[in-house]
Amino acid sequence: MGNRWIETILGGKAGDAVTVEPDLTLVTNGFSHGAIDYTEGVADPDKVLVMYDHNIPSGSPEDAKVYGEILRFAQKNRISFKQAKGYSLQYLADEIVKGGQIVVTGTRHAAVLGAKGVLGIGLCNTELGRVLTTGKYSVVIPETLVVKVIGTLPKGTGMTDAALCFLEKHQELRGKVIEFTGSGICDHDKAVMCYMAGETGAYAAVWTEAEDPDEVFNLGNVCAMLRMPCETVQDQTRAAFAKAATLEDTIQAGQIGGCNGGTIEDLRRAVALIEGKKLRYSFRLTVCPATSSAYLKALEEGLITKFIDFGAQISAAGDHSIVPQGAGAMGPEEKLLTTGLYTFSGSMGCEDARIMTASLETIMAYAAVEN
Numbered sequence: 228m229g230n231r232w233i234e235t236i237l238g239g240k241a242g243d244a245v246t247v248e249p250d251l252t253l254v255t256n257g258f259s260h261g262a263i264d265y266t267e268g269v270a271d272p273d274k275v276l277v278m279y280d281h282n283i284p285s286g287s288p289e290d291a292k293v294y295g296e297i298l299r300f301a302q303k304n305r306i307s308f309k310q311a312k313g314y315s316l317q318y319l320a321d322e323i324v325k326g327g328q329i330v331v332t333g334t335r336h337a338a339v340l341g342a343k344g345v346l347g348i349g350l351c352n353t354e355l356g357r358v359l360t361t362g363k364y365s366v367v368i369p370e371t372l373v374v375k376v377i378g379t380l381p382k383g384t385g386m387t388d389a390a391l392c393f394l395e396k397h398q399e400l401r402g403k404v405i406e407f408t409g410s411g412i413c414d415h416d417k418a419v420m421c422y423m424a425g426e427t428g429a430y431a432a433v434w435t436e437a438e439d440p441d442e443v444f445n446l447g448n449v450c451a452m453l454r455m456p457c458e459t460v461q462d463q464t465r466a467a468f469a470k471a472a473t474l475e476d477t478i479q480a481g482q483i484g485g486c487n488g489g490t491i492e493d494l495r496r497a498v499a500l501i502e503g504k505k506l507r508y509s510f511r512l513t514v515c516p517a518t519s520s521a522y523l524k525a526l527e528e529g530l531i532t533k534f535i536d537f538g539a540q541i542s543a544a545g546d547h548s549i550v551p552q553g554a555g556a557m558g559p560e561e562k563l564l565t566t567g568l569y570t571f572s573g574s575m576g577c578e579d580a581r582i583m584t585a586s587l588e589t590i591m592a593y594a595a596v597e598n
Contacts, residue, residue: 231371232435233404236329236346239368246365249348250274250328252358254300255315256293257281257546259333263296265356269304275359277301278318279310283545286553313518313544316340316347317490320418321518331358335425336486336568341433342418348431369404369430375440376409376420378447385496386416387487387566387586388471390423391452393444395468401428408437415492422487426454426568428464453564454584460571471589478562481590482555482575484515485548485567491521493566493587498530500588504595506538512594513555515542537595549574557582564590 231241239245254262254277269275277297285291301308312318316332316339324330326344330337333355337347348366350358358364380389405424407417417434424432451471457463483489483497494516506512514534516522522544525531531541542554548567550556556576557563563575564585575582 231373231404232406232433232437233346233371233431234368236327237366237368241368241370243368244365245368246363247329248362249331249358249364251276251319251324251330252355253278253315253319253330253332254297254355254359255280255332256290256297257334259352259355260293260297261352262333262355262359263300265353266359269306269359270362272304272306274362275304275306276315277306277308278312278315279308280313280315280318281546281548282550282553283310283543286550286556290553311519311544313516313521314486314489314546316486317517321520329364331355331364335428336422338425338429338432339418339422341421341431342414344433344435346431346433349425369402371404371406372400372442373406373408373437373440375443376407376412376446377443378445380446380449383588383592384449384451385586385588386419387423387584388452388588389444389446389449390420391454391468391584391586392449393420394423394426394454395452397427398465402430405429405432406437407432407434408440415490418490419487423568426464451586451589453589454568454570456570456572456581456583458572460569460574463569463571466570471585474589474593475562478510478564478593480511480513480557480561480563481594482513482515482547482563482565482567483587483590484513484517484542485565485569486546487568488566488587489515489517489521491524493517494521494525494530495528497587497591498533500591501533501537501595503598505598507594507596510594512537512539513542513547514539515547515555516544519544551576564593566590
């Protein structure tokens with residue numbers, strides 16, 4: 228058996244301690260902005276990017292305060308600062324990173340970059356601050372699980388359902404690298420699997436052409452799934468799962484976007500699913516384009532017009548997966564189906580609102596009814 232992908236990227240064998248210089252360090256107004264409190268200068272400003280990408284425009288005074296803090300940090304250290312580009316990781320995947328690079332930031336969802344052959348690593352604020360200060364990152368190379376993906380998804384399901392099925396069966400992968408392999412999978416679906424693989428607590432995920440898999444995952448066995456509500460953000464990787472067939476009738480809202488959804492591929496698919504249908508009475512659907520580029524393409528293709536005609540509300544491009552207040556927040560005891568990956572209490576408004584992750588297909592099946 229040859230070197231695993233992570234061993235090639237980091238230059239050693241599993242179990243070796245190595246030190247590398249990341250190609251890019253990303254700071255956002257999401258979880259990673261706290262890293263600036265742990266920096267003593269910035270070693271290489273040209274290898275750092277600061278982005279305002281969560282819950283935009285500011286939905287609270289606290290959000291506006293964080294915006295000011297990261298902007299001043301970028302100005303002081305002469306770091307590139309971007310806003311109005313949309314969700315940072317999707318922006319990087321679409322327009323910035325290249326295969327073989329190493330990117331560090333403050334969220335486990337950096338695993339999405341593995342769909343581009345990039346090592347995306349989520350760090351705590353203290354460690355991210357250390358990388359900003361030194362330009363270096365040290366780690367013991369983790370073990371790898373190679374998973375071969377075969378088969379075709381059943382009608383009415385999507386890759387988010389596949390990822391939820393995978394997560395339900397793999398809750399023992401904390402700290403490992405998940406190396407997916409398999410033919411016939413489009414780039415969008417690869418990204419979804421990598422994105423959500425981080426929800427196992429995995430160190431990273433990637434798609435390669437590896438041989439000799441450790442196990443096989445058959446898409447043909449997938450069913451529509453839900454990630455259920457949990458109490459706190461610390462509980463998120465342990466949140467329960469349920470089959471979407473158990474879904475209650477009283478759902479008030481749906482969200483296409485968050486931190487997993489809203490790409491141009493998602494928007495095209497959603498429009499295809501509402502053709503000839505109308506929005507369910509009393510149901511509100513929010514569409515959150517992932518990036519400004521996806522928003523512009525959706526405008527050019529007439530998708531936004533179709534969403535508005537359908538009765539959907541459109542958010543600014545970006546990550547709206549955590550909206551405790553502001554546009555998109557949920558009211559008392561309301562229930563939301565979202566493609567986003569956070570379901571903890573208070574993540575989308577009231578503490579007693581119930582948030583559930585679902586596939587685009589499940590959300591649209593609930594939102595759209597026959598004329």
